[in-house]
Amino acid sequence: MNRRRPGFVSALGLALVVLLVIWLVGNFVNSPSEFVNVLFIGLNYGAVYGLVALGYTIIYGILQLINFAHGDVFALSGLVSWTLLVSWLGITEDSAMLVTVAGILITLVVAMAFFAAVNAGIEFVAYRRLRSAPRLAALITAVGVSFIVQNVALAIYDVDFRSATGLIPRTDIFVAGGVSYQWNKLFVLLVTVPVLILLTWFVRATRQGKAMRATAQDRDAAAMMGINVNRTISISFALAGALAASAGLLYLLSFNMRYDTGFELGLIAFTAAVLGGIGNLTGALLGAFTIGLIQAFNEGLTWYTPGSDWTRSIVFGILIAILVFRPEGLLGERTPEGA
Amino acid sequence: MAANGDILTARSVRKEFGGLVAVNDVDFAIPTGSIVSLIGPNGAGKTTFFNMLTGVYKPTAGRILFGATDVTGKPPHAITELGIGRTFQNIRLFEHMTALENVLVGMHSRLSGGIFRSILRTPGLRREEREARDRARELLRYSGLRGRDDELARNLPYGDQRRLEVARALATEPKLVLLDEPTAGMNPQETAAFTDFVSRLRTEQGLSILMIEHDMKVVMGISDRVTVLDYGEKIAEGSPAEVQADERVIEAYLGRGAAA
Numbered sequence: 001m002n003r004r005r006p007g008f009v010s011a012l013g014l015a016l017v018v019l020l021v022i023w024l025v026g027n028f029v030n031s032p033s034e035f036v037n038v039l040f041i042g043l044n045y046g047a048v049y050g051l052v053a054l055g056y057t058i059i060y061g062i063l064q065l066i067n068f069a070h071g072d073v074f075a076l077s078g079l080v081s082w083t084l085l086v087s088w089l090g091i092t093e094d095s096a097m098l099v100t101v102a103g104i105l106i107t108l109v110v111a112m113a114f115f116a117a118v119n120a121g122i123e124f125v126a127y128r129r130l131r132s133a134p135r136l137a138a139l140i141t142a143v144g145v146s147f148i149v150q151n152v153a154l155a156i157y158d159v160d161f162r163s164a165t166g167l168i169p170r171t172d173i174f175v176a177g178g179v180s181y182q183w184n185k186l187f188v189l190l191v192t193v194p195v196l197i198l199l200t201w202f203v204r205a206t207r208q209g210k211a212m213r214a215t216a217q218d219r220d221a222a223a224m225m226g227i228n229v230n231r232t233i234s235i236s237f238a239l240a241g242a243l244a245a246s247a248g249l250l251y252l253l254s255f256n257m258r259y260d261t262g263f264e265l266g267l268i269a270f271t272a273a274v275l276g277g278i279g280n281l282t283g284a285l286l287g288a289f290t291i292g293l294i295q296a297f298n299e300g301l302t303w304y305t306p307g308s309d310w311t312r313s314i315v316f317g318i319l320i321a322i323l324v325f326r327p328e329g330l331l332g333e334r335t336p337e338g339a
Numbered sequence: 340m341a342a343n344g345d346i347l348t349a350r351s352v353r354k355e356f357g358g359l360v361a362v363n364d365v366d367f368a369i370p371t372g373s374i375v376s377l378i379g380p381n382g383a384g385k386t387t388f389f390n391m392l393t394g395v396y397k398p399t400a401g402r403i404l405f406g407a408t409d410v411t412g413k414p415p416h417a418i419t420e421l422g423i424g425r426t427f428q429n430i431r432l433f434e435h436m437t438a439l440e441n442v443l444v445g446m447h448s449r450l451s452g453g454i455f456r457s458i459l460r461t462p463g464l465r466r467e468e469r470e471a472r473d474r475a476r477e478l479l480r481y482s483g484l485r486g487r488d489d490e491l492a493r494n495l496p497y498g499d500q501r502r503l504e505v506a507r508a509l510a511t512e513p514k515l516v517l518l519d520e521p522t523a524g525m526n527p528q529e530t531a532a533f534t535d536f537v538s539r540l541r542t543e544q545g546l547s548i549l550m551i552e553h554d555m556k557v558v559m560g561i562s563d564r565v566t567v568l569d570y571g572e573k574i575a576e577g578s579p580a581e582v583q584a585d586e587r588v589i590e591a592y593l594g595r596g597a598a599a
Binding site: 202205206207208210211213214217218220221222223224225226227228229230 | 393394395414415416419420424425427431432433434435436440443444445447448449450457507508510511
């Protein structure tokens with residue numbers, strides 16, 4: 001914290017922030033309605049990134065492991081949701097609204113439960129035995145699991161894109177002075193917000209949540225308090241898997257996805273977790289919404305904007321800048337589970 | 340309890356790390372209701388021995404009985420559930436939780452709130468939570484932490500952190516408490532108050548206590564029995580007076596020739 005940064009770097013950072021503010025204000029003045037519309041899109045990106053980023057941060061908080069397989073679990077969950085929703089339940093754009101909503105909710109619950117089990121299974125098979133091994137061993141294993149999950153998705157779903165983007169209507173809820181908001185955007189938040197409230201409550205207030213926080217802070221001391229550490233870690237992975245599955249379904253309802261969608265999205269969500277301060281739940285969400293907004297602004301605004309070709313460079317530029325200049329992230333504490 | 344009245348019995352317990360023998364076939368017992376101290380020079384294997392009793396390490400050989408139950412190689416949480424609580428040599432509180440939350444975590448294995456009951460918020464669960472909070476506050480007061488309930492553990496002064504560790508261990512409802520160098524870093528007044536607190540744990544709570552301690556005033560003042568380890572071997576055992584007079588003990592502490 002007390003480390004003195006070279007004046008040059010501070011000046012550069014300040015200059016960047018000033019430029020960013022000028023750019024945002026300029027865009028807002030240039031076209032307020034466009035700015036607000038793009039902001040709505042950014043919130044939706046942020047919500048999906050947030051659900052995935054929480055998975056990275058929960059696992060890092062409890063095991064200090066960067067679970068590189070997480071993005072691929074997300075992608076597979078989206079594809080499995082497609083099977084459930086479109087193939088099995090047969091929901092189409094022509095289904096009645098109530099049927100569609102019921103179908104989506106059933107798919108959500110089933111996919112969350114299924115991928116909770118899958119993720120806990122991954123931990124049990126691949127990571128548990130490596131718990132006292134050097135961290136690099138677990139990290140490389142995570143990369144291996146990432147390839148396995150991705151190739152399972154490839155084997156089942158081939159290289160074709162799947163989507164269910166027409167199920168939630170894109171009709172306007174309101175239009176006011178060039179600003180409009182559609183049902184499909186609202187739906188993402190209608191799913192995300194309750195999930196986040198439930199998660200917060202679980203971690204803060206329940207006995208299992210306390211056990212999770214205790215295990216993240218000091219595993220041995222937690223065991224000595226009568227906490228079953230293996231079980232607590234399984235529950236954490238289950239939680240991360242369920243969150244990934246909720247993100248997978250929301251993504252499927254908004255975009256096309258296929259077996260390798262999780263690679264890039266996983267890295268973006270990881271960047272969000274690092275930006276907010278990995279291990280910190282609130283930080284993961286803050287980072288996710290920041291990245292989501294940056295992406296939406298960059299791709300949607302028109303006044304001196306780099307444009308979508310530059311999105312990846314910008315996002316991963318942020319990752320590098322954070323790692324170099326503020327490795328503890330925005331809500332910086334170098335300890336896990338600061339909540 | 341076992342017929343011989345010992346709450347804990349260790350039979351030829353041995354721990355090797357690679358080629359190094361950290362604890363060498365130690366026989367050991369804690370009579371129910373007594374205060375036993377484990378002393379010895381640094382690196383004598385005391386903490387390793389503690390870690391085997393609490394399930395952190397699995398002994399290479401030998402058996403450990405808690406009452407009549409064989410606890411050799413059981414996981415730590417299962418041993419805690421049976422009734423052994425402990426504190427750590429280097430304070431290991433949950434720093435980002437309040438004092439009250441630390442104690443509530445200690446009650447983990449005594450509470451029943453499973454995931455589904457938590458979601459349903461049954462009246463029984465709510466009552467259990469309320470009672471747990473009341474009991475946690477009571478434990479904090481008993482351990483001398485009045486008015487500190489909502490402070491983050493890491494913001495407490497050093498002496499209070501030690502007390503909180505004990506309060507947290509008591510919350511697991513132990514029959515036997517293991518204290519690893521509880522007075523390390525305390526000033527003489529704090530040490531005296533803490534020593535008094537430990538004897539009260541026995542008289543008021545009916546606990547058996549095993550502690551690792553370097554402060555000989557504390558050890559000789561409150562122990563019923565003292566066991567001395569050196570290079571992983573038990574070199575002496577007996578009342579404080581007996582151990583103090585033992586030549587091998589003096590030798591271990593002061594070097595060969597000092598006893599002459």
